[in-house]
Amino acid sequence: MEIASLAVLLVAAAVVLFRYRQHKRRGSAESSIANSFDSQIYEPSLPLLASTLPAGTTTVTVSEVSKSFNDIYAVNNVSFELKSGEILGLVGPNGAGKTTAIRMLMDIIGPDSGQITVLDAPSGQDNTDRIGYLPEERGLYRKISVSESLEYMARLKGLSQHEAISATNQWLQRLRMAEHKGKKIEQLSKGMGQIIQLAATIIHDPELVILDEPFSGLDPVNREMLKKIILELKESGRTIILSTHQMNEVEELCDRVLMVNKGKVVLYGGLQEIRSRYRNNSVFLEYSGSINDLLGVTEVKDHGSYSELFFDEGTSANQILGRLVERGVTVDRFEVSTPSLHEIFIRVAQEES
Amino acid sequence: MKKTFVIARHEFFQVVRRKGFYLITLGLPFIAFLGLFINDVVQDLDKEPEIPEHQTIGYVDDTGIFIEYTEQTDLTFRPYSDHDQAREDLLSGEIEEYFIIPGDYLKSGMVDRYTTERELEVPAKTWYRIRDFLLDNLLAGEVSEDLLNRARTPVILNSWHLDETGEVSEPPDELQAILLPYLFGLLFIMSIFMTSGYLMYSVIEEKENRIMEVLLSSVSVNQLLRGKIIGLGAAGLIQIIIWLLTIMFFLRVGSVNVSALEGIEFPVGMLVFGVIYFLLGYGLFSVLYAGLGAMAPNPRESQQMVGIFVLPAITPLILMGIIGEHPEGTVAQVLTLIPITAPTTAMMRLANINVPPWELALSILILMGAISLGIWLVARMFRAYLLMYGKRPTIKEIMRTLRQK
Numbered sequence: 002m003e004i005a006s007l008a009v010l011l012v013a014a015a016v017v018l019f020r021y022r023q024h025k026r027r028g029s030a031e032s033s034i035a036n037s038f039d040s041q042i043y044e045p046s047l048p049l050l051a052s053t054l055p056a057g058t059t060t061v062t063v064s065e066v067s068k069s070f071n072d073i074y075a076v077n078n079v080s081f082e083l084k085s086g087e088i089l090g091l092v093g094p095n096g097a098g099k100t101t102a103i104r105m106l107m108d109i110i111g112p113d114s115g116q117i118t119v120l121d122a123p124s125g126q127d128n129t130d131r132i133g134y135l136p137e138e139r140g141l142y143r144k145i146s147v148s149e150s151l152e153y154m155a156r157l158k159g160l161s162q163h164e165a166i167s168a169t170n171q172w173l174q175r176l177r178m179a180e181h182k183g184k185k186i187e188q189l190s191k192g193m194g195q196i197i198q199l200a201a202t203i204i205h206d207p208e209l210v211i212l213d214e215p216f217s218g219l220d221p222v223n224r225e226m227l228k229k230i231i232l233e234l235k236e237s238g239r240t241i242i243l244s245t246h247q248m249n250e251v252e253e254l255c256d257r258v259l260m261v262n263k264g265k266v267v268l269y270g271g272l273q274e275i276r277s278r279y280r281n282n283s284v285f286l287e288y289s290g291s292i293n294d295l296l297g298v299t300e301v302k303d304h305g306s307y308s309e310l311f312f313d314e315g316t317s318a319n320q321i322l323g324r325l326v327e328r329g330v331t332v333d334r335f336e337v338s339t340p341s342l343h344e345i346f347i348r349v350a351q352e353e354s
Numbered sequence: 355m356k357k358t359f360v361i362a363r364h365e366f367f368q369v370v371r372r373k374g375f376y377l378i379t380l381g382l383p384f385i386a387f388l389g390l391f392i393n394d395v396v397q398d399l400d401k402e403p404e405i406p407e408h409q410t411i412g413y414v415d416d417t418g419i420f421i422e423y424t425e426q427t428d429l430t431f432r433p434y435s436d437h438d439q440a441r442e443d444l445l446s447g448e449i450e451e452y453f454i455i456p457g458d459y460l461k462s463g464m465v466d467r468y469t470t471e472r473e474l475e476v477p478a479k480t481w482y483r484i485r486d487f488l489l490d491n492l493l494a495g496e497v498s499e500d501l502l503n504r505a506r507t508p509v510i511l512n513s514w515h516l517d518e519t520g521e522v523s524e525p526p527d528e529l530q531a532i533l534l535p536y537l538f539g540l541l542f543i544m545s546i547f548m549t550s551g552y553l554m555y556s557v558i559e560e561k562e563n564r565i566m567e568v569l570l571s572s573v574s575v576n577q578l579l580r581g582k583i584i585g586l587g588a589a590g591l592i593q594i595i596i597w598l599l600t601i602m603f604f605l606r607v608g609s610v611n612v613s614a615l616e617g618i619e620f621p622v623g624m625l626v627f628g629v630i631y632f633l634l635g636y637g638l639f640s641v642l643y644a645g646l647g648a649m650a651p652n653p654r655e656s657q658q659m660v661g662i663f664v665l666p667a668i669t670p671l672i673l674m675g676i677i678g679e680h681p682e683g684t685v686a687q688v689l690t691l692i693p694i695t696a697p698t699t700a701m702m703r704l705a706n707i708n709v710p711p712w713e714l715a716l717s718i719l720i721l722m723g724a725i726s727l728g729i730w731l732v733a734r735m736f737r738a739y740l741l742m743y744g745k746r747p748t749i750k751e752i753m754r755t756l757r758q759k
Contacts, residue, residue: 107571127574134571140564145368156360157572201568 053208054085054120060209060240061106066115067264068101075101076112077264083240083257085208088231090255090272091244092346098264099244100137103211106242107134120208130159133207137214137244139198143187147178147197150186151204158205165204172200176226191218199227203234210234211242216250228254248343258342260349267349272342279345283311283338284318290330297321307334357573361581362588369552369589378548379593383600411483412440412452417459423490431487444470453484536678539671539698541597542632546697547667549590550639551660553582557647558656575736579729583640587633594632598625624704627714634721635697639663641728648735663694670698681706690717693724 054060061083068076076098083089091099104110106119108129122128141150148169155165173179176196186194195218203210212231216224231254234241245251251258251272258275260268268275286292287307297316302309312321318337325332340348369375410430413420414437424431432449434440440452451469459465465484467476486506493502517523560566569578642663650656670677670689677686681703689699690709696717703709 104567109567109570129572132571134568136564136567136571138564138567140568142368142565143563153360153364154568154572157357157569159357198568 054238056086056238058085059083060085060120061242062116062118063102063106064116064118066102066105066112066117068098068105068110068112074098074264076105076261078115079261079264079266080115081257081259081266081269083242085240086235086238087257088235088241088243088255090251090258091242091261092246092248092251092258092342093261093267094350096263097261099261100213101264102261103134103136103213103242103244106211107132130205131208133158133202133205133210135199135202135210135212135215137217139195141186141194141198141201144185146183146185147189148173148182150197151201154201155204158207160205168204168206169200172204176200192220192223195219196223196226199230203230207239209240209242211244213244214246215243216245216247248341248346252342260346262350268345275345276339276342279340279348281311281338281340282314282316283309284321285334285336285338286310286325286332287334288325288330288332290328292325292328292330295321295324295328297324309338358577358581358584361573361578362585365556365582365585366588368556369586370592375589375593379596382544383597383604387600387604409483410449411480412443412449414440414452414454416457417455420455420488420491422494423487429483441468444468451480455488536671536674536702537601539674539702541594541601542628542635542698542701543667543671545590545594545597545632546635546639547664549586549593549636550643552586552589553640554643554647554650554656554660555653556582556586557644558650558653561647562652575733576729579641579644579733579736582644583637586640587636590636591629591632594628598628623708624701627704628701630718631697631700634718634725637725638693638697638721638728639667641725641732645728645732645735648732666694667698670695670702674702677702678706681709687713690714691720693721696721 059082061081063079063081066076066079067074079098079102081089091102093099101110105112105117108119120128120131142153145153148166151169151172152162152165155168156162160168169182170179173182176199178193178196178200181189181193186197189197199215202212210231215227215231219227228250231241231243243251243255255272257270258268258272259266270278285304285307286309292298292301292308292310295310297312297320298310299313300311302311310321312318322332322335325335408428408430410432412432412434414434415421421433424433432443434443434452437454440449440454443449444452451467451471453465453467455465456462465488467484489505490502493505497505514522557566560569573581643660646656646659650659673685673689676683677689677699680686686699686703689695690703690713700709700714700717
């Protein structure tokens with residue numbers, strides 16, 4: 002009886018002491034953060050710390066990696082490389098193998114063959130605290146508060162209690178969500194939940210950030226905010242992998258593109274390099290004068306207010322412009338036709354099928 | 355290890371903050387004792403019907419020898435010459451009941467009693483009154499008054515229990531032999547199931563809320579599993595300690611009012627082993643339940659799957675009679691060594707006897723081995739099924755997962 006009573010008293014005392022200490026710490030951390038924000042209330046966007054990695058350091062190396070489920074390849078002999086300060090656009094249709102590839106990078110599942118090295122640690126070694134991951138299938142604890150949720154995620158990424166509280170307050174301020182910190186997640190709108198999830202992804206200041214469909218469900222204002230954060234991360238030397246269906250976002254943000262289809266890489270390279278590789282060999286022209294029988298031009302398509310001139314492989318857009326000027330044609334508009342990533346994606350997908 | 359404790363702390367507070375936790379932890383013992391108390395009250399209410407202060411019992415004597423002792427302080431035996439008159443008086447309320455002593459009574463001992471009361475059995479008081487009336491008349495004048503009194507109460511039995519040394523000791527309490535193991539077994543299985551249930555629902559909730567992938571990008575499967583087991587186990591341990599203390603409190607204070615608890619004592623060793631077996635039992639079931647949580651696509655299906663473990667786990671309670679009566683028997687010994695039945699059986703036995711140390715040691719070792727094996731298997735299941743949403747794996751798929759390198 003006495004022993005059991007003592008045990009319960011000890012447990013109860015430990016719980017009370019623990020809660021008191023936690024409360025005290027939270028209070029002091031909050032007041033210090035609140036003070037630091039007072040002077041910057043009109044500038045919520047605090048600069049990120051610079052990456053600890055030298056610029057141009059190879060951060061991700063994926064070499065001939067394959068993974069199959071029930072004898073069907075989800076990822077088939079995929080290789081690519083990324084350097085710090087780069088943004089890679091991972092694109093492909095549904096079921097192409099993007100999420101499987103990301104889960105292997107995160108070491109949530111292991112590859113059947115091949116080698117993955119992330120931030121100098123080969124697959125199987127723990128460096129998860131240096132990676133931030135926003136999965137496509139996202140969610141948060143619905144019954145706990147925004148701040149508690151973020152603090153927990155931060156602590157799981159190796160931050161101390163004090164650092165976690167600090168980082169939570171900073172990011173809520175930065176994302177203009179400070180007023181919602183006490184609300185339960187289930188009380189937030191879907192868009193707000195997305196923002197909190199994003200904060201949970203980068204709260205620990207990771208070197209590598211993997212974002213799987215980060216723009217889905219966001220309104221235009223929050224989209225712009227997310228783009229700004231991604232570009233800030235890039236400027237501070239972070240490596241970013243952006244898996245998305247939104248080709249315009251990839252064109253706007255990414256340095257490199259990795260296009261996968263049925264588990265295989267169908268396109269990989271710098272954005273400009275890919276565009277020029279898939280250019281149309283045509284120019285858009287608004288003019289006055291005659292363009293009949295222009296050397297190198299194979300077809301002229303009339304679009305009403307302007308025409309599109311297609312030229313052969315041995316002719317360049319510069320040469321076409323020179324010949325037009327030589328002939329005395331007045332050129333009002335001359336634009337090299339560059340295929341959008343969306344067009345390239347459709348073309349490649351059709352070629353593959 | 356640090357992350358394991360971060361998870362453990364999170365899980366602990368997630369559970370202990372729930373209103374349902376307080377309700378069950380504090381409410382259940384009160385409901386149980388309220389039940390016992392109500393049982394006592396109902397038993398009091400349900401006593402034999404009040405017998406009037408002065409009772410008149412009619413009788414028809416065909417032997418002609420029962421004629422004396424008809425007037426007693428609170429009782430009159432009214433003789434009738436025939437059955438019909440006695441029945442008429444009974445129906446009119448003149449007498450409370452009557453009985454017929456047939457002519458061959460001395461040979462057969464048979465007496466027929468008639469009453470208008472609804473009763474499950476003959477009230478003891480009535481039975482004794484009729485018996486004493488017959489006895490008094492049979493022995494009247496034949497024996498002394500002392501002998502007659504002794505014949506009415508032939509024995510007042512004092513029973514003594516001798517221990518192994520031949521000294522007189524307290525006799526074993528039969529109520530304790532049955533009630534305490536049952537109480538403990540029930541308490542044990544309830545808290546183990548409830549705490550393991552918290553773990554299973556926590557895994558399913560994280561799957562449903564799509565948090566699992568975020569968690570697995572931050573911690574390993576083993577860290578996640580260990581953290582959950584420690585955190586929720588601590589919550590469960592607090593629950594069982596509160597239940598134990600409440601029981602002890604009621605045993606000390608409440609036993610005055612609750613007759614079922616009188617005389618029950620708690621062996622101290624049982625508390626120590628109670629904590630050990632709770633931790634091991636909880637460890638085993640939580641690992642098994644975590645595996646179910648990883649596989650089940652939703653809480654409804656998990657409930658169906660839980661049945662796989664419930665039946666073997668409650669076997670000791672089903673066999674309570676055997677274990678209670680023969681705590682050193684083969685059935686009790688075997689069930690102590692089977693991991694899934696070991697915690698409950700061991701506790702039920704410890705409530706009654708000193709279980710041989712080798713049996714306890716072996717049982718604890720087997721349980722620890724089973725938990726290690728369980729963690730290894732469940733970690734594999736976690737990897738394969740935690741990120742599988744809305745689909746239950748087939749037996750074939752599970753077997754393939756376990757075989758994979």
